[in-house]
Amino acid sequence: MDRDWIATARTLSEALPYLQRYTGAVVVVKFGGNAMGDDEAMAEFARDIVLMRQVGMNPVVVHGGGPMINDMLKKLGIESEWVRGKRVTDKATVEVVEMILSGLVNKRIVQAINDQGGRAVGISGKDDDLMVCEADDPELGFVGRPVEMNVQIVRDLYNAGLIPVIAPVATGVADNETFNVNGDTAAGAIAGALQADRLLLLTDVAGVKNKQGEVITQLTPEDVAALIEDGTIAGGMIPKVETALQAVKEGVRAVVIVDGRVANACLLELFTEHGAGSMIRSTIPRVTPRGR
Numbered sequence: 135m136d137r138d139w140i141a142t143a144r145t146l147s148e149a150l151p152y153l154q155r156y157t158g159a160v161v162v163v164k165f166g167g168n169a170m171g172d173d174e175a176m177a178e179f180a181r182d183i184v185l186m187r188q189v190g191m192n193p194v195v196v197h198g199g200g201p202m203i204n205d206m207l208k209k210l211g212i213e214s215e216w217v218r219g220k221r222v223t224d225k226a227t228v229e230v231v232e233m234i235l236s237g238l239v240n241k242r243i244v245q246a247i248n249d250q251g252g253r254a255v256g257i258s259g260k261d262d263d264l265m266v267c268e269a270d271d272p273e274l275g276f277v278g279r280p281v282e283m284n285v286q287i288v289r290d291l292y293n294a295g296l297i298p299v300i301a302p303v304a305t306g307v308a309d310n311e312t313f314n315v316n317g318d319t320a321a322g323a324i325a326g327a328l329q330a331d332r333l334l335l336l337t338d339v340a341g342v343k344n345k346q347g348e349v350i351t352q353l354t355p356e357d358v359a360a361l362i363e364d365g366t367i368a369g370g371m372i373p374k375v376e377t378a379l380q381a382v383k384e385g386v387r388a389v390v391i392v393d394g395r396v397a398n399a400c401l402l403e404l405f406t407e408h409g410a411g412s413m414i415r416s417t418i419p420r421v422t423p424r425g426r
C-alpha cells in the first residue's frame with residue numbers, strides 16, 4: 135500500500151474526533167508580523183485557515199505587522215520607540231500604522247486566503263465600531279486600550295460563510311481619533327468578546343519556555359504569574375501571556391501560544407493529540423496529555 139496513503143489515513147483517523155468536537159467552534163488566530171514570512175509561508179497559513187472553515191469551524195484572523203510598519207517608517211525617516219512591548223505612536227506614526235495594517239498587510243492576507251479558495255473579508259477595528267479605544271497610557275500617544283467591543287459584525291461575517299481578517303487599528307471614544315492597538319491585545323479582546331473556543335497566538339518561538347529552554351505544554355494562570363515573577367517570562371512574551379490571561383478570564387476556553395513559522399501550525403495544534411506550543415487555560419483536565 136502506498137506510504138503516503140497510510141500517513142494520510144492515520145492523520146485523518148487521529149483528526150476525526152477533533153473534527154467532530156470543533157464543528158461550529160469559534161477560533162481566533164493572531165497572525166504576528168514575525169510569523170508571516172514569504173509568499174509560500176503565507177499560502178501555507180491561508181490553507182490552514184481555509185481548511186478550518188471547510189470542516190465547519192469559524193476562524194477569525196486578527197493580524198499584526200510590526201516589521202512591515204518598521205520598514206515603511208524607516209523609508210519615511212520616522213523613528214520609533216518601544217515602551218513595554220508597545221510602539222510609542224505620534225500622529226505621523228499612527229497614519230503609517232493604519233496605511234500598512236489596514237492596507238498592505240490586511241489585503242495581503244485576504245488575497246492569500248481567497249487564492250486558497252476561501253472567502254475572506256478584511257476589516258479593521260474601525261468597521262462597525264468593532265473595537266472602540268481609549269488612550270492606553272499618555273506616554274504611548276495614540277496607542278489604544280479597547281474599552282468597548284461590538285463583535286456582531288464578526289459574527290455576521292462568519293455566519294455568512296466569510297472569513298473575517300481584522301487589522302488592529304481602532305476608533306476612539308472621541309470623534310475622529312485613530313488608535314494603534316497591539317495585535318495580541320486586539321486578538322485577546324476580540325476572542326473575549328466572542329467567547330471564543332480557542333485563541334491561537336502565532337509567534338516566532340515554539341511556545342512559553344522554562345528556565346532550561348524547554349516548551350511548557352500546559353500552563354494555568356497561577357503558573358504564568360510565577361514565571362513572570364521569577365523572570366523566566368520576559369520581553370515580548372509578557373504582553374502575550376498577559377493577553378492570554380485576560381482572554382481566559384473573559385471566558386475564552388483556551389489560549390495557545392504556538393510557532394507560526396512551522397508548517398500547518400494551526401492544524402497541528404487543533405487536530406493532533408499532542409497539540410503544539412503552550413496551552414493556557416484556567417484548569418487542566420486529565421483526560422488526554424493536552425486535556426482537550
Ligand SMILES: Nc1ncnc2c1ncn2[C@@H]1O[C@H](COP(=O)(O)OP(=O)(O)O)[C@@H](O)[C@H]1O
Binds near residue numbers: 168341344367368371
Ligand atoms: N519564557 C519565554 N519563552 C519563550 N519566549 C520568551 C520567553 N521570555 C521571553 N521570550 C521572548 O518573547 C519573544 C516573543 O515575543 P515577540 O517577539 O513580541 O513576538 P511577536 O512578534 O510574535 O508578537 C520570543 O522571541 C522570545 O525572545
Ligand SMILES: CC(=O)N[C@@H](CCC(=O)OP(=O)(O)O)C(=O)O
Binds near residue numbers: 277278314
Ligand atoms: C501598539 C503597538 O505596538 N502596535 C503594533 C501593531 C502591530 C503589531 O502588533 O504587530 P506584530 O503582531 O507583528 O508585533 C505596532 O505598532 O507594531
